[in-house]
Amino acid sequence: MDVQRPYGAPALELRANNMAPHELIEEELMLESRNPEMAAMLEMLERAAMGDSTILVTGESGTGKDVLARQIHRWSARCHGPFVAINCTTLAEHLLEDELFGHIRGSFTGAVNDKPGRLEAGNSGTVLFDEIAELPTSLQIKFLRFVQDRCFERIGSNRTLRVNVRVVVASNRNLEAEVAAGRFREDLFYRLNVIMFTLPPLRERTQDILVFADWMLKRLSVAGGRRDLRLSPEAAAALIGYRWPGNVRELHNALKRAADLARSETITPDDLPDSVIHRNSATVAAPAAHGTRLKDFEREQILRALAQSSTLGQAAATLGINVTTLWRKRRHYGIG
Ligand SMILES: Nc1ncnc2c1ncn2[C@@H]1O[C@H](COP(=O)(O)OP(=O)(O)OP(=O)(O)O)[C@@H](O)[C@H]1O
Ligand SMILES: [Mg+2]
Numbered sequence: 001m002d003v004q005r006p007y008g009a010p011a012l013e014l015r016a017n018n019m020a021p022h023e024l025i026e027e028e029l030m031l032e033s034r035n036p037e038m039a040a041m042l043e044m045l046e047r048a049a050m051g052d053s054t055i056l057v058t059g060e061s062g063t064g065k066d067v068l069a070r071q072i073h074r075w076s077a078r079c080h081g082p083f084v085a086i087n088c089t090t091l092a093e094h095l096l097e098d099e100l101f102g103h104i105r106g107s108f109t110g111a112v113n114d115k116p117g118r119l120e121a122g123n124s125g126t127v128l129f130d131e132i133a134e135l136p137t138s139l140q141i142k143f144l145r146f147v148q149d150r151c152f153e154r155i156g157s158n159r160t161l162r163v164n165v166r167v168v169v170a171s172n173r174n175l176e177a178e179v180a181a182g183r184f185r186e187d188l189f190y191r192l193n194v195i196m197f198t199l200p201p202l203r204e205r206t207q208d209i210l211v212f213a214d215w216m217l218k219r220l221s222v223a224g225g226r227r228d229l230r231l232s233p234e235a236a237a238a239l240i241g242y243r244w245p246g247n248v249r250e251l252h253n254a255l256k257r258a259a260d261l262a263r264s265e266t267i268t269p270d271d272l273p274d275s276v277i278h279r280n281s282a283t284v285a286a287p288a289a290h291g292t293r294l295k296d297f298e299r300e301q302i303l304r305a306l307a308q309s310s311t312l313g314q315a316a317a318t319l320g321i322n323v324t325t326l327w328r329k330r331r332h333y334g335i336g
Contacts, residue, residue, distance in 0.1 A: 097142075
């Protein structure tokens with residue numbers, strides 16, 4: 001096999017070719033969790049990032065697959081190399097093929113120059129294949145070969161190229177189900193499923209809602225020149241009680257909006273989106289997700305009772321405790 005390795009100084013060469021790799025914007029992330037499963041996962045992810053194995057990240061929309069894929073790159077030994085993200089949904093099949101593998105001049109009408117693909121752009125770095133379940137079946141076999149030996153040809157070329165990239169794959173679909181439905185190649189799935197992380201939805205780690213909110217409000221306070229943005233107990237309870245179908249993305253957006261709308265430093269339910277405050281029984285989160293500590297559960301119940309009552313007495317009655325006890329517990333948990 002005629003394998004070419006023309007990429008001695010990949011990053012420089014890419015710049016020279018004017019093929020700026022997907023810029024890795026420094027973003028600050030919340031990388032802690034009070035949910036034991038999530039905390040263990042983050043710790044494992046950091047360890048896994050240091051190796052070179054393929055990592056598959058799955059989870060519902062908005063759980064943070066993209067941002068964690070970027071973090072894997074930052075944690076890895078390749079952190080000074082390029083990070084290239086390819087979204088498998090955004091392009092028509094032939095455009096995606098061209099984007100991935102590149103082409104040589106004359107390989108199709110309009111191919112007036114040689115053009116390297118994004119796989120080459122990722123040489124010596126990390127390539128994220130986002131929404132991998134959407135990869136057209138016709139490209140899956142070519143992609144399988146790439147995943148197996150990092151080899152491919154530009155469209156129209158018979159010269160085989162090999163790149164040195166770490167593969168990270170993200171999907172909000174269950175790939176096993178896609179395999180069972182015959183939409184995703186089983187051999188490709190097994191190749192990708194070396195280390196798999198499934199990010200739990202926010203409703204299954206309710207302990208993290210207020211932790212994330214505190215973290216985010218601190219940053220918004222600094223960014224917006226506000227001294228100390230905080231949640232009223234009612235707003236906190238509303239955040240906990242909501243199911244967050246859009247997960248961290250939705251919470252992030254709700255907090256940003258609230259920070260903009262709040263008249264004072266205290267965010268009230270009025271500053272939250274209607275979807276969050278107009279709860280009904282179907283949208284109230286299950287009380288204690290698996291692994292929730294008793295203390296967190298108690299705090300959550302108090303916040304919820306306060307949100308649903310107009311007086312402290314009413315909230316105490318709902319909780320089956322007296323007002324003094326509720327007052328004491330509020331202080332203990334730093335509520336209000
Ligand atoms: N750990 C985190 N720290 C800070 N912000 C986060 C974190 N996780 C998610 N977010 C916020 O949520 C947004 C969505 O995250 P991301 O794009 O990674 O989700 P996703 O799982 O890839 O969703 P989709 O399946 O819709 O592509 C981010 O832009 C960021 O604002
Ligand atoms: Mg994504």
